[in-house]
Amino acid sequence: MHFRLTVLLGLYALAIASPLLFAWHYFGNPRDILQELGTILGMLAFAMILSEFALSGRMKSFSERVGMDATMRFHRIIGWLALSAALLHPFFYESTPSGGLFPWDSSREFSVTSEFAAIATGVVALVLLPALIVLAVWRSALDYRYEVWRRLHGILAAAIALLLLHHTLEAGRYAMHKNVALLWQVLTVLALLSLVYRYLLVPLRQRSKPWKVSRLERLTDKQWQLCLQPAGHDGLFYKAGQFAWIKVGRSALSIAENPFSIASAPASGSELSFVIKELGDFTSTLSEIEVGTTTYVDGAYGSLTVDGRGEPGVVLIAGGVGIAPMLGILRQMQQTKDARKLKVIYGNREESQIVCADELSCVDTTFVVQEPEAGFEGTVGIVDAKMLDGCLNSEQLASWLFVLCGPAPMMEAVETYLKVRGVSDDRLLCERFNYD
Ligand SMILES: Cc1cc2nc3c(=O)[nH]c(=O)nc-3n(C[C@H](O)[C@H](O)[C@H](O)COP(=O)(O)OP(=O)(O)OC[C@H]3O[C@@H](n4cnc5c(N)ncnc54)[C@H](O)[C@@H]3O)c2cc1C
Incomplete structure (x- = not known):
C-alpha cells in the first residue's frame, strides 16, 4: 500500500512538474533565483489547477484503483496547495524590472511584463481561485443548493483555467517559446474537454441505455429501497460495494444527479437496488417516484470492494x-x-x-x-x-x-x-x- 501510494504520488509530482521540466529543456539558463522561484510556483500552481479536472472523482479507473475518498481528499489538498503557490508567486518578482519587451531582453529573461491584459487575467484568476475554494469548503455553512454549487464549481474552474492560460501565454517567460505555449494550450483544452465529456458525451451515451424504476419500498421511517431494471440493454457491469450516479425522472443531460451505493449483488441479475435515506432536495421526494419512471445510471465507481482479496x-x-x-x-x-x-x-x-x-x-x-x-x-x-x-x-x-x-x-x-x-x-x- 505504502509502495503503491509512493509510486502514485511520485507519478503525480512528475506530471505536475513536467511543464516546468519541458520549459527548462528549451531555456537552459535559469534566471535570478527569486524570479525563477516565482515562475516555478506559478507554473506548478497552473499545472495543479489543470490536474484538478482529472481528480474530480469521476474517472472510473482512477476511482476504482484509488478510491473515491482518497481521490476527493487529494483533490482538496491540491486545491489548497495550488492556491498557496498561486498567491505567493507574484511576490517573488518584486525586484524584477517591469515594462514592455526590452530590446536587451527579448526572451523576457530579466524582466516581467506590465501589460494590462496579461496582468489582469492573472489577478482575476487569483481572486476567483480563493472564491472557488471558499464556496466549496464552506458550502454547507453557506447553505445553498448542491446543484447550484456543482454548476458554479465547474464554471469557475473552467474560467480560472482559461484566465490562467491567457496570463501564462502573455506574461510567462517560458511560454514565449512556441512549444511551451503549445503544451499549456493542449493541457488546458484537455482539462476543458473533460467537462464536455462528463456533462455532454457521457449523458448522451446514457440516453441509449435507460433504466426504469421497478420497485420502490419504504424500509424504515426515512429509508427506502429503490430498484432499477435496465430497459432494453444488459445492465451495468459492477463489483459488489461500488456506487453509481443516478438521475431519476430527469433528462439524461440534466446536471442534477446523486451518487448511491449499489446494495444489490452483481451475481443476482441485472436489477440494481439502492438503500436511500431521506436527506434533502432529491431524497425527500422519493415517495413521489412512480414505478416505470425513466432513470439514467452512470457507474460503477469506487473501490469499496472485496473482490480478489486474499484475506481469510x-x-x-x-x-x-x-x-x-x-x-x-x-x-x-x-x-x-x-x-x-x-x-x-x-x-x-x-x-x-x-x-x-x-x-x-x-x-x-x-x-x-x-x-x-x-x-x-x-x-x-x-x-x-x-x-x-x-x-x-x-x-x-x-x-x-x-x-x-x-x-x-x-x-x-x-x-x-x-x-x-x-x-x-x-x-x-x-x-x-x-x-x-
Ligand atoms: C460515494 C457515495 C455513495 C453514497 N451512497 C449512498 C447510499 O447508498 N444511500 C444514501 O442514502 N446516500 C448515499 N450517499 C449520499 C447521497 O448521495 C446524498 O445523501 C444525496 O445525494 C443527497 O441528495 P439530496 O438532493 O436529497 O440532498 P441535498 O439537499 O441536495 O443535499 C444534502 C447533502 O447531500 C450531499 N449531496 C447532495 N447532492 C449530492 C450529489 N449530487 N452528489 C453528492 N453528494 C450530494 C451534499 O453533501 C449535500 O449537502 C452517497 C454519497 C456518496 C458520495
Whole structure:
C-alpha cells in the first residue's frame, strides 16, 4: 500500500512538474533565483489547477484503483496547495524590472511584463481561485443548493483555467517559446474537454441505455429501497460495494444527479437496488417516484470492494445508511458461496432505523443501537473502540479485511481503533458518503 501510494504520488509530482521540466529543456539558463522561484510556483500552481479536472472523482479507473475518498481528499489538498503557490508567486518578482519587451531582453529573461491584459487575467484568476475554494469548503455553512454549487464549481474552474492560460501565454517567460505555449494550450483544452465529456458525451451515451424504476419500498421511517431494471440493454457491469450516479425522472443531460451505493449483488441479475435515506432536495421526494419512471445510471465507481482479496475473512462495519454497500458485498458473498468468513457490525441510533434485519441476522451480525427500546437484544451504545474491543477477536484483527462506511465521527473512531490494534492500511477499505 505504502509502495503503491509512493509510486502514485511520485507519478503525480512528475506530471505536475513536467511543464516546468519541458520549459527548462528549451531555456537552459535559469534566471535570478527569486524570479525563477516565482515562475516555478506559478507554473506548478497552473499545472495543479489543470490536474484538478482529472481528480474530480469521476474517472472510473482512477476511482476504482484509488478510491473515491482518497481521490476527493487529494483533490482538496491540491486545491489548497495550488492556491498557496498561486498567491505567493507574484511576490517573488518584486525586484524584477517591469515594462514592455526590452530590446536587451527579448526572451523576457530579466524582466516581467506590465501589460494590462496579461496582468489582469492573472489577478482575476487569483481572486476567483480563493472564491472557488471558499464556496466549496464552506458550502454547507453557506447553505445553498448542491446543484447550484456543482454548476458554479465547474464554471469557475473552467474560467480560472482559461484566465490562467491567457496570463501564462502573455506574461510567462517560458511560454514565449512556441512549444511551451503549445503544451499549456493542449493541457488546458484537455482539462476543458473533460467537462464536455462528463456533462455532454457521457449523458448522451446514457440516453441509449435507460433504466426504469421497478420497485420502490419504504424500509424504515426515512429509508427506502429503490430498484432499477435496465430497459432494453444488459445492465451495468459492477463489483459488489461500488456506487453509481443516478438521475431519476430527469433528462439524461440534466446536471442534477446523486451518487448511491449499489446494495444489490452483481451475481443476482441485472436489477440494481439502492438503500436511500431521506436527506434533502432529491431524497425527500422519493415517495413521489412512480414505478416505470425513466432513470439514467452512470457507474460503477469506487473501490469499496472485496473482490480478489486474499484475506481469510471480512469484517463489514456500517453506520446508518452506510449499510448499503455492505448489503451488496454480503449478498454477493452469499450468492457466490464465498468461502471467506464474514462478520458484520451495524450501528444505528434507534432500533427502528435498522434495515434488512432478517437478512443480516442470517450471518454473524452485531447490531449496535444507541437508544434502544426495551427488549433489544443487541449491543447498546455506539460503534467505538470499547465496543469493538468486546466484539472483535485477535484473529480478525490480525488477518481479516475491514470495510467501513458510515458517518464521519464513527469512521474516524473505527479507523483510529483499528490502526492502534495493528490493522494495516491495506486491510482497511473506507468510503464516506460525501462528495464535496
Ligand atoms: C460515494 C457515495 C455513495 C453514497 N451512497 C449512498 C447510499 O447508498 N444511500 C444514501 O442514502 N446516500 C448515499 N450517499 C449520499 C447521497 O448521495 C446524498 O445523501 C444525496 O445525494 C443527497 O441528495 P439530496 O438532493 O436529497 O440532498 P441535498 O439537499 O441536495 O443535499 C444534502 C447533502 O447531500 C450531499 N449531496 C447532495 N447532492 C449530492 C450529489 N449530487 N452528489 C453528492 N453528494 C450530494 C451534499 O453533501 C449535500 O449537502 C452517497 C454519497 C456518496 C458520495
